[in-house]
Amino acid sequence: MNTSPLFVSCAQGLEYLLVDELLALGCATATAARAGVNATGTLEHAMRAVMWSRLASRVLWPIAKFQCEDEQALYDEVSKIDWEQHIPLLASFAVNAHVSGNALKHEQYAALRVKDAIVDQLRGQTGVRPDIDTEHPDVRVDLVVQKGQATLSIDLGGQSLHRRGWRSAQGAAPLKENLAAAMLMRGKWMQVYANGGALLDPMCGAGTLVIEGALMAGDVAPGLQRHQGLPPTRWMGLPVALWKGLQEEATTRAEAGLSALRPVFFGSDLDPRAIDSAKENAARAGIAAACTFEQADVADLPKLTFETGLVVCNPPYDKRLESNASEYRALGDALQRIAPEWTGSILCGSDALAKALGLRWKKAYPLRNGALECSLLVIERMRQEVREVSAPAALSDGAQMVANRIRKNLKSSKAWRQREGINNWRAYDADIPEYAAAVDVYTESGTGHVWLHVQEYQAPSEIPEAVTRKRFADLLAGVREVFQVDRERVAVKTRRIAKGGSKYGQFDQRNDFIVVEEGAARLRVNLFDYLDTGVFLDHRPLRKRIHDEAEDTRFLNLFCYTGVASIQAALGRARSTTSVDLSGTYLQWLADNLAENQLAGRQHQIIQADVMQWLSQERAQYDLIFCDPPTFSNSKRAEDFEVQKSHVELIRLCVDRLAPGGTLYFSNNARRFKLDTDALATLVDIEDITHASIPPDFARNSKIHRAWRMTAK
Numbered sequence: 001m002n003t004s005p006l007f008v009s010c011a012q013g014l015e016y017l018l019v020d021e022l023l024a025l026g027c028a029t030a031t032a033a034r035a036g037v038n039a040t041g042t043l044e045h046a047m048r049a050v051m052w053s054r055l056a057s058r059v060l061w062p063i064a065k066f067q068c069e070d071e072q073a074l075y076d077e078v079s080k081i082d083w084e085q086h087i088p089l090l091a092s093f094a095v096n097a098h099v100s101g102n103a104l105k106h107e108q109y110a111a112l113r114v115k116d117a118i119v120d121q122l123r124g125q126t127g128v129r130p131d132i133d134t135e136h137p138d139v140r141v142d143l144v145v146q147k148g149q150a151t152l153s154i155d156l157g158g159q160s161l162h163r164r165g166w167r168s169a170q171g172a173a174p175l176k177e178n179l180a181a182a183m184l185m186r187g188k189w190m191q192v193y194a195n196g197g198a199l200l201d202p203m204c205g206a207g208t209l210v211i212e213g214a215l216m217a218g219d220v221a222p223g224l225q226r227h228q229g230l231p232p233t234r235w236m237g238l239p240v241a242l243w244k245g246l247q248e249e250a251t252t253r254a255e256a257g258l259s260a261l262r263p264v265f266f267g268s269d270l271d272p273r274a275i276d277s278a279k280e281n282a283a284r285a286g287i288a289a290a291c292t293f294e295q296a297d298v299a300d301l302p303k304l305t306f307e308t309g310l311v312v313c314n315p316p317y318d319k320r321l322e323s324n325a326s327e328y329r330a331l332g333d334a335l336q337r338i339a340p341e342w343t344g345s346i347l348c349g350s351d352a353l354a355k356a357l358g359l360r361w362k363k364a365y366p367l368r369n370g371a372l373e374c375s376l377l378v379i380e381r382m383r384q385e386v387r388e389v390s391a392p393a394a395l396s397d398g399a400q401m402v403a404n405r406i407r408k409n410l411k412s413s414k415a416w417r418q419r420e421g422i423n424n425w426r427a428y429d430a431d432i433p434e435y436a437a438a439v440d441v442y443t444e445s446g447t448g449h450v451w452l453h454v455q456e457y458q459a460p461s462e463i464p465e466a467v468t469r470k471r472f473a474d475l476l477a478g479v480r481e482v483f484q485v486d487r488e489r490v491a492v493k494t495r496r497i498a499k500g501g502s503k504y505g506q507f508d509q510r511n512d513f514i515v516v517e518e519g520a521a522r523l524r525v526n527l528f529d530y531l532d533t534g535v536f537l538d539h540r541p542l543r544k545r546i547h548d549e550a551e552d553t554r555f556l557n558l559f560c561y562t563g564v565a566s567i568q569a570a571l572g573r574a575r576s577t578t579s580v581d582l583s584g585t586y587l588q589w590l591a592d593n594l595a596e597n598q599l600a601g602r603q604h605q606i607i608q609a610d611v612m613q614w615l616s617q618e619r620a621q622y623d624l625i626f627c628d629p630p631t632f633s634n635s636k637r638a639e640d641f642e643v644q645k646s647h648v649e650l651i652r653l654c655v656d657r658l659a660p661g662g663t664l665y666f667s668n669n670a671r672r673f674k675l676d677t678d679a680l681a682t683l684v685d686i687e688d689i690t691h692a693s694i695p696p697d698f699a700r701n702s703k704i705h706r707a708w709r710m711t712a713k
Contacts, residue, residue: 207278
């Protein structure tokens with residue numbers, strides 16, 4: 001089968017888990033988007049996702065794409081499709097629509113026009129008017145219109161894939177099964193189970209988390225019971241034999257998995273009706289023998305006999321089930337008592353409730369439970385409690401000096417940050433020379449959690465190593481005193497010579513990304529795994545210039561890194577963006593940033609190449625160019641580059657690509673760099689914009705970069 005693009009939707013917050021799942025299911029590519037994943041794969045991969053994805057809501061297989069300027073164009077283009085090849089005679093269908101932009105504004109009306117076009121064509125060709133069934137259609141058609149581009153797809157699952165087919169009863173605030181699966185995955189449940197651990201939900205309601213955990217451990221496909229042996233859709237493009245093969249494979253795997261399933265699944269709830277529902281659901285799911293459900297208050301639970309395990313819990317936190325801090329405090333106290341060495345994955349509706357829980361979490365993931373914003377807390381050990389830590393030791397004089405200076409900086413910058421909407425900034429930059437480090441603040445989108453990136457500067461060679469270490473420890477103590485953040489949310493880069501000559505030693509390999517906001521842009525940041533985080537904070541004003549000047553331009557980003565300038569240009573309505581870098585890691589990061597901002601399409605090109613070689617061969621013209629080269633590069637895949645030696649040739653190549661009236665922004669952070677204005681005098685008009693491009697939080701470090709605005713003569 002040929003590969004094709006497809007879109008797999010999910011609840012917000014599950015996108016990156018879904019990327020990994022789809023790649024594991026065989027998709028050729030998968031990139032996170034808002035509330036879903038753009039993937040490529042065969043129809044078999046798509047149907048395998050319908051059967052096996054635990055996270056997906058819908059799997060959409062495109063059948064047509066076209067320009068859609070208004071509702072008449074929509075009707076006309078839909079009418080050109082041969083619907084007899086998609087919808088069987090006498091079958092029912094329904095249309096879901098999602099529209100944005102100026103082309104169409106009303107989703108129900110857009111869905112109606114698609115429905116009208118299909119009905120009119122089929123009635124004219126067959127003489128039979130197909131039925132419309134919005135609840136249980138034989139074929140479900142999906143329409144998406146963005147920026148005048150329409151995509152028509154077949155919903156291969158036919159219904160929301162969070163349904164597993166076993167639920168007959170639910171509690172007052174039901175948790176969708178795909179969100180339950182995400183909680184279990186974040187808690188590394190399958191690894192816990194493989195190591196002999198058990199699963200507990202002390203507020204289990206109708207048993208969703210416990211049952212989903214048992215089905216995962218039993219290798220039961222989520223789609224096996226959903227369709228009761230029938231194909232999920234009557235779409236005529238579905239290879240029925242393929243679906244039957246997937247069913248047979250899933251049945252064989254489930255029989256083997258359930259026969260080996262250990263009885264390590266426990267749920268309790270204070271409400272006896274919830275326990276009855278949980279037992280009924282477990283029986284319908286076929287895993288009742290492995291599950292124990294009992295009525296009990298959290299405070300009365302006995303200490304667990306398993307040494308290791310995972311606690312998963314969705315405590316009440318919304319208007320339907322009123323919650324209070326004392327209930328969360330009781331839950332935290334109980335878990336420390338009964339499962340001190342267990343890990344946890346607990347859903348909380350607010351920071352206040354998370355703090356009331358009293359357990360130290362390693363990571364908090366923003367999720368949406370229906371319309372509710374919440375955080376999933378991943379806890380490494382229940383016995384690590386926040387409330388009962390001993391009083392912190394008094395700060396040393398040095399640490400107190402650092403703390404006082406940071407507080408002063410925060411106070412003086414507060415009005416500027418609020419006025420400009422700054423969420424990520426430099427709070428300290430070696431303000432006290434003896435305590436030489438940069439402290440950057442990143443605010444996680446959705447949760448508002450503060451993360452810190454602390455990077456040590458080079459100490460003078462005459463300073464003893466012991467003194468340097470003591471000063472840096474004092475600085476960290478002062479930083480944590482001010483911001484009061486958990487140690488897990490502080491990334492520290494210390495200057496230590498390691499193998500290969502790295503000045504910062506070995507970095508972590510946590511692969512933990514958070515999303516931060518810069519204006520309208522949503523940007524992925526990794527504070528732990530690399531020297532740089534993915535966003536150069538000092539270039540914030542330059543990126544705002546690019547955003548403001550990008551409308552209807554062809555934008556070129558050279559040495560693009562993670563492509564933040566390209567994101568800002570795209571959000572500034574650039575006609576197209578082209579981003580060039582040699583690093584595949586950075587370009588994948590850019591692709592993820594594009595997806596995070598729902599920016600997709602051929603107008604956003606990503607090119608892996610040596611910039612100098614690519615420029616010498618490129619023939620297209622660009623209206624706006626941003627070039628921020630490294631000080632030097634000695635990659636094995638490209639010619640050696642040194643900005644001082646090569647910048648005149650680099651700028652000449654850039655100017656060759658400038659359209660008439662176009663603008664080149666050239667910047668670099670080489671401390672001793674000197675622009676060769678004499679060599680460039682006949683080529684470009686040059687304006688030094690360095691002062692205007694340095695934001696207030698970098699004012700102490702005015703040599704952080706140099707920047708020029710250039711126009712061709």
